[in-house]
Amino acid sequence: MTVEEHALEHAAPGHHEARTSTGLDNVKVGMWSFLASECLFFGALITTYLLYRGRTLLANGQPGPTPAEVYDIPFTSVSSFVLLMSSLTMVLALAAIQRGDHGRTRVWLLTTALLGATFIGGQVYEFTTFVNEGLSISSSPFGSAFFVLTGFHGAHVTVGILMLLTLFGLSMGGRLPTENARTVEMVGLYWHFVDIVWIVIFTLVYLIPSE
Amino acid sequence: MAERSEELLERAEEHHAERVRARRGRPAQHPGPRAYVRIAVILGVITLAEVWIYYVDSLRFLLVPFLLAFSALKFSLVVLYFMHLRFDSRSFAALFVAGLALALTVFVVVLLIFGTFAG
Numbered sequence: 001m002t003v004e005e006h007a008l009e010h011a012a013p014g015h016h017e018a019r020t021s022t023g024l025d026n027v028k029v030g031m032w033s034f035l036a037s038e039c040l041f042f043g044a045l046i047t048t049y050l051l052y053r054g055r056t057l058l059a060n061g062q063p064g065p066t067p068a069e070v071y072d073i074p075f076t077s078v079s080s081f082v083l084l085m086s087s088l089t090m091v092l093a094l095a096a097i098q099r100g101d102h103g104r105t106r107v108w109l110l111t112t113a114l115l116g117a118t119f120i121g122g123q124v125y126e127f128t129t130f131v132n133e134g135l136s137i138s139s140s141p142f143g144s145a146f147f148v149l150t151g152f153h154g155a156h157v158t159v160g161i162l163m164l165l166t167l168f169g170l171s172m173g174g175r176l177p178t179e180n181a182r183t184v185e186m187v188g189l190y191w192h193f194v195d196i197v198w199i200v201i202f203t204l205v206y207l208i209p210s211e
Numbered sequence: 212m213a214e215r216s217e218e219l220l221e222r223a224e225e226h227h228a229e230r231v232r233a234r235r236g237r238p239a240q241h242p243g244p245r246a247y248v249r250i251a252v253i254l255g256v257i258t259l260a261e262v263w264i265y266y267v268d269s270l271r272f273l274l275v276p277f278l279l280a281f282s283a284l285k286f287s288l289v290v291l292y293f294m295h296l297r298f299d300s301r302s303f304a305a306l307f308v309a310g311l312a313l314a315l316t317v318f319v320v321v322l323l324i325f326g327t328f329a330g
Contacts (some may be wrong), residue, residue, distance in 0.1 A: 024302055032303045036310020043314030050254045077262045081255060084285075088251035091293045102264055167250055192294045196286050203282035207265050 021076035031067045031186050034160045035193045042197050045149040046204055053210050055141035057133075065135040067142065067210050072126070077121040080202045083157075087195045090164075090188045105184070106171050112191065113164040116157050123154045124190045146205070153201060250292050259279050297309055 020026055058064040094107035127147070130136075137147040167187060170176040176183070220231055242250075261281050270277070291297040294306050 022302075024300055027298075028303060029306070032306040033310075036307050036313075039307075039310040039314040040317065043318050050322060051325050073262065073265060077258065082260060084254050087254075087289055087293050088247055091247050092244055093246070095241070098241075163320055177231060178279045190291055190293055195293075196289050199282055199285045199289070203261070203278050207261060207278050 004153065019180050024180070025065040025179050027182065027186060031189050037199075038193060042149075042153070042200075045145075045152060046200065049149045049205060052141040052145040053205075058140055062180065064132055064140040064143070064211070065130070067146075067205075069185070070130050070133055070135055071206055072129070073121065073206060074204050075126065076202065077125075079119050080198060082092060082115050082122070083119045083195055083198050086112045089115060090191045094181065094184050094188050097176070097184050100178045102171060102176070102178075106168055109168045109171065109184075113161050113168065116161045116191075120154060120157055120161070123150065127151075149201065149205065153194070153197055156197070159211075160187070160191045161192055163190065230237050241295055242292060247293070250318055251289055254288060 022029070053067055056064045056066050089108045089112040093105050093112060096102075096104035097106055127150075130143075130146075135143045135146075137144055137151075164187065167176060167184060220247050223330070261278060264274060296307065
């Protein structure tokens, strides 16, 4: 029996990049567990928002801004589209590093970070507009629930942008070889998760009317 | 010699993993850039449809079910293709679905308790 035949005969079950007792990549198990816990985190915030979105009275008893009055659907739709497209550029970055194309990996990582920054810019503009219209985090239960939910999502996007820029910097310095494609994959999983959370927020918070 | 054995072992494991995936009816390869672009186009079209239906008054009675269906479709496409859950081990899918199911349960229970039964 040749060495090759022996290796084929006695190959351990599981993925080639994971030699663990479960046959699964431990880092990937950790990331998927983290994302599962994040489902609960955002689930709780979305539930709270749905309970409080109809409570728009201000502290002085006067009626405050309602969701229908403050939301700018065309603007938020464009923001949503930008974040969706950043998921495309993220997965293209992963495909590029997996085939060893480091130039394109850098291009797609930077594009993803810029699209994420554009989304955050839109969110800052939206928050500023809302505050100018009298809706703040402390003005009403609706305001509190809205700003906490979308603010936490924005914070997640910001963390994602920082991770993307770190990967870009590592790649520029030649410290992100093809063997480290899994690092890009993990950041990608986080980024796509932030995107799917926004898919849900866009529908439940912005598009579905409160009455 | 050690390097050669290592390389052979990796190839063998990859070969085995592909056979396992084939047996389970799961594709062995991740999609390529063209497939990713096609999925992104579908996601963009669904987003346009969501916004369009939001403004059509005659379809107001269908708004909520349509929006929920569109949202679920977009969510699934991203998770299955961009996050590669369709191609990776079912254990990862089980982990994620468990978290999602728990979140949905809490969501429904809390809304029922505080939304429906609250004074």
